[in-house]
């Protein structure tokens with residue numbers, strides 16, 4: 001049950017109950033961008049500036065144990081939202097809590113629960129999976145013995161044999177590296193895993209393996225995942241709910257089936273097109289141009 005309580009941080013904060021992983025209330029984040037090529041003489045030397053509402057009054061709740069998808073065109077605010085959740089940025093307004101802790105006032109605690117996994121994960125590629133996992137355990141403040149034990153369990157679950165466990169990561173397949181990255185996120189509990197395009201660039205088999213592994217992790221761990229992806233099928237098959245985000249705002253949020261019902265289609269691509277006015281190819285083409 002949620003209840004309204006007073007805390008020193010917030011005059012009135014809905015206390016997160018055990019089932020809530022993320023509580024995001026009216027969160028906004030703006031950036032100031034310099035516009036190049038301004039013709040106004042007063043701006044010749046310092047550049048004209050404009051305000052970008054990267055995240056604009058966004059509210060949502062993610063339940064513990066859920067895979068929550070973020071879908072949106074290029075520049076819609078997904079990364080900014082992820083950076084706010086990872087405490088790399090702070091909101092200008094609104095409140096954001098992770099497992100009941102405010103990201104601004106309890107950033108160290110929140111950081112221990114959060115793990116961002118991306119294709120180019122911040123691994124030491126010259127070090128082995130074992131060494132990387134041990135290092136992560138230390139970062140999470142686990143005692144050495146406990147860290148080793150968890151690293152071993154994780155490697156065994158991944159089916160990485162002893163000799164491979166000591167092979168430099170750069171010599172493992174990308175699919176395997178990605179699985180180790182996800183596994184590394186499971187060092188603490190509860191855990192919030194931010195999966196940033198987890199299967200981009202993987203061959204079809206590795207992609208299926210990683211997706212199956214994500215499902216397995218969800219069944220066996222106290223994990224909650226936020227997933228950004230460019231793969232509609234992936235979003236549909238993995239996510240319990242999907243938020244479609246455009247120009248910093250959540251324009252729709254529901255289960256994949258709920259979104260399809262809303263638009264009256266059986267295709268997620270049509271959902272995306274109807275709600276954002278952009279077809280998926282166009283959204284990707286924009287990204288390619290920026291890349």
Ligand SMILES: Nc1ncnc2c1ncn2[C@@H]1O[C@H](COP(=O)(O)OP(=O)(O)OP(=O)(O)O)[C@@H](O)[C@H]1O
Nearest residue numbers: 031032033052054073074075076077078079080081
């Ligand atoms: N540090 C920054 N300074 C200025 N503008 C920024 C900054 N970070 C993001 N923006 C702007 O905020 C808006 C949202 O960007 P964001 O990176 O969150 O979008 P995105 O949905 O993650 O895009 P992509 O799919 O390309 O990763 C964009 O207009 C972007 O240019």
